[in-house]
Amino acid sequence: MLASYQWLRSLVPQLTAPPEDVAARLTSAGLEVEGFTAYGAGSESCIISRVVAVRPHPNRANLRLVTVDRGGGAPHEELVCGAPNVPDPGGLVVLAPLGTHLPAKGLTLEKKAIGGIESAGMLVSESELGLSDDHDGIIVLPPDFAQPGTRFSDAVPEARDTIFSIGVTPNRPDALGHVGIAREVAALFGFPWSPPDPTLPEPPVRDDATKMDSLVRIRIDDGERCAHYGTAISLGVTIRPSPLGIRYRLSALGVRPISNVVDVTNVVMLEFGHPLHAFDLDLVRGAEIIVRRARPGETMRTLDDKEHQLTEDDLVIGDAEGPTGLAGVMGGANSEIRPTTSRVLIECAYFDARSVRRTSRRHGFHTEASHRFERGVDPGDTRAVLTRAAALMQELGGGTVLSEVRLTTAREIAAAVVRLRLSRVDQLIGVHVAQDEVTGILKRLGFVIDGQEGDTLVLKVPTHRPDVTREVDVIDDIARIRGLETLPAVLPPMHPRLDVGGQEEAVRRARAAAVQLGLSEALTFRFIARRWLEAVGAPPPALTVANPMSERESVMRTSLLPGLFEAVSRASRHGEHDVRMFAIGPVFLAAPPSDKAPPAEERVTFAAVLSGDRPSYLTKPVAYDVWDAKGVALGWLASITGGREASAVRAEEHERPHHLHPRGAAFLLLEGERVGNFGPVHPDVADAFELPQGVLAIEIDLAKILAAGPRDPKYVPIPRFPASVRDLAVVVPDGVPAGEVERAVREAAGALGEYVTLFDRYVGGGVPAGHASLAFRIVYRVADRTLTDAEVDAQHTKAIESVQARFGATLRA
Secondary structure: OEEEHHHHHHHOOOOOOOHHHHHHHHHHOOOEEEEEEEEOOOHHHOEEEEEEEEEEOOOOOOOEEEEEEOOOOOOOEEEEEOOOOOOOOOOEEEEEEOOOEEOOOOEEOOOEEEOOEEEOEEEOOOOOOOOOOOOOOOOEEOOOOOOOOOEHHHHOHHHOEEEEEEEOOOOOHHHHOHHHHHHHHHHHHOOOOOOOOOOOOOOOOOOHHHOHHHHOEEEEOOOOOEEEEEEEEEEOOOOOOOOHHHHHHHHHOOOOOOOHHHHHHHHHHHHHOOOOEEEEHHHOHHHEEEEEEOOOOOEEEEOOOOEEEOOOOOEEEEOOOOEEEEOOOEEEHHHOOOOOOOOEEEEEEEEOHHHHHHHHHHOOOOOHHHHHHOOOOOOOOHHHHHHHHHHHHHHHHOOEEOOOOEEEEOOOOOOOEEEEEHHHHHHHHOOOOOHHHHHHHHHHOOOEEEEEEOOEEEEEOOOOOOOOOOHHHHHHHHHHHHOHHHOOOOOOOOOOOOOOOHHHHHHHHHHHHHHHOOOEEOOOOOEEOHHHHHHHOOOOOOOEOOOOOOHHHOEEOOOOHHHHHHHHHHHHHOOOOOEEEEEEEEEEEEOOOOOOOOOEEEEEEEEEEEEOEEOOOOOOOEEOOHHHHHHHHHHHHHHHHOOOOEEEEEOOOOOOOOOEOOOOOEEEEEOOEEEEEEEEEOHHHHHHHOOOOOOEEEEEOHHHHHHHOOOOOOOOOOOOOOOEEEEEEEEEEOOOOHHHHHHHHHHHHHHHEEEEEEEEEEOOOOOOOOEEEEEEEEEEOOOOOOOOHHHHHHHHHHHHHHHHHHHOOEEOO
């Protein structure tokens, strides 16, 4: 939004602060002034002069010597000029004397000989003063425009201005007009202010034939999208260029001047922020305006001379024969203002913002009008806007304005009511704000105090502030106008401690343990598709999103696995097949029914997936198998529980987790309590997520581990005596779990057995079919002495006999 400093000063007469201060105050209040530029710089040094004589340049055929009277009794001066439009003697021109700096051209005028003749200055064009892009000739003024010697910027104040570039956020449509910005400036500087209240000039006496109803009838068929439609009529208008002041004001604000009638609609739009449109009344077919939805198959040609195929969702301004404008976006070519126009119908309406937004996007428009209507114009200023436009139309175009400004209403728009607690103002702002200060700020912003109930003010929100709907919005306005920089900066009390909390510390340790195992963390969404939870057999969702962005984010997750499976699938589609990922985060499970408890319980869980080949350097790649998943799961548990006893048992078919394959599904036990599961992913689940073959999944309830707590570490001194290491290789039936055999060896080794580990499992040549060879390493040692061979042999023999007796094992040769 471009805003004129001079225009703001005319709306706030008390304002004397320089542009820099105004920009700083607006920015601090949320209307960021992104920059400001000088418009017409150099015009304050230019002087209106009268042409006395014109003669050819003696040495240059394309130049002339112009003698001017610059007024004030100064002697006439002769200038060299090459413009084609130098007026005859008696005409008024604009002289830039020697020493004038012209920023638009980047030069300062100095005495210089042109073709051998010195020029006493320069007759300037609008482009040389930075007023417009017109460089076809110098500025020529009407003969009675001003007396010679008058400064050009005094005769045309709009020729010198400071233009603010304001970044208006979408929630502040009131700041898309100078009246709204002036209201904000007055409130910021503490000036009393009231909006302009335009009046129509007294028209001459007319007979009944000029009554508005006889000239045009108004009908609103779609009251949902057009709450009201205002019209004014001007008769006997003469289409001509606007005065310089109007043209320069529009140019300064980035709008191209066209004609007096069109310029009036643009000036009033920039003043109030409420778009208008002018029709040639003689081109309104059937003398009827109908606000309606477009009909199937209708087309219309807009002012940019483009044909548009309309849809039934488009709101149009139609006449008796068809569409003549896209409501709130752009007018139609069939009723535009022409040089021959003499009767003008001015429209000012309130259109639904969503309707305008959809039409604008659909047809590829972004106009000054649609920009404002899309954000919400003031429904309460329609009559004032029309009155201002009609009065300015008569001033610039002549003719007669009908005294009646008509407002056709389809539905009323009531002002919002907000209750403001003065105590809440102090709580949110952080300082005490006196009631007089609160009411003063609100009144300057246009709020109406409709009563008070104890500590509570009952406020009517002004119609120009559609963004204010809640108490907190009003408090935000109070804080803005008081100045956010006035709020005290107070650090909240902090009590530092070493303990960051049990759950946070456990999650940190769990994440570190997973990384140490070579896993990479994946960040997955907490919102998920219901069908994905059903695919993995997760508990049904306890929380459903009321207004999801898509079906993919419709419920809160009850398992981490769908998010990890989606990540594996995406990686596979992009050619990355070797994946080792984990995720830690909350799942949201249904809580037991209770009047006080929330509907869902948030539980922290851990999940991991393995896919592709395990890392290898000197050997051929080998795919991950269930033993890798078991190793990761048990290694992770051992790391975060401080060595508590963890084991794995095969899952029976009736208990098997839905997402795991029957062959290989297993449960994780922590000191006998089930805390998770692991195994290969079931083919049906793999198909649902488009996973590659051989994906392994691990899922662990971290909340159960937190409840158990880590085992306190105990100091074990470095052994003083040597160990005796023996290996034991036994052949057992293939269905015997290796963990059970290991437990039996550990029990048989007794107090002398310091350490037992499985280091090899072998099937194939030399091992009977249906059997497997398990090789264990047993470390024998005691803390107080060196064991003898006899002691070790005796204990080792017990271990062999125990395994043979319990599992029918045989020693492998």
